[in-house]
Amino acid sequence: MILGEKNSIILTSVLFALPHAISQGIPQMLATFIVSLVWGYLRVKTGKIWPCMVLHSMFNLFCGYIVAALTGTPVGSVAIMLIFMIFLPVMSVVILVKSGAFGHRKRGVA
Numbered sequence: 001m002i003l004g005e006k007n008s009i010i011l012t013s014v015l016f017a018l019p020h021a022i023s024q025g026i027p028q029m030l031a032t033f034i035v036s037l038v039w040g041y042l043r044v045k046t047g048k049i050w051p052c053m054v055l056h057s058m059f060n061l062f063c064g065y066i067v068a069a070l071t072g073t074p075v076g077s078v079a080i081m082l083i084f085m086i087f088l089p090v091m092s093v094v095i096l097v098k099s100g101a102f103g104h105r106k107r108g109v110a
Helices: 005-024 026-046 050-070 074-098
Strands: none
Touching (some): 005 026, 026 074, 050 074
16 A cells, blocks of 8 residues: 555545535534544455445444434434444454454465
């Protein structure tokens, strides 16, 4: 990586979060930035994009559709959404760490 892991994750997260400010407002942009930092970390550490894609889908499902179905009030929706915005990324990292997904692979050795 030209920018290094840390700077690449931050830059990618900013670029991912900016469109959310336009479509959903500043609070959602900030939340998206934080979640994107976690997904960027997962991408760098696992070397795979699919865990991030699965997490993005789960995040959208829980924070969008299921929350709207569970609560009829905006306050309830926001409260549940904030819980999932913290819970899903943290649990995802814990699961990936426990599963050994961050283990280093030996290359070129048969």
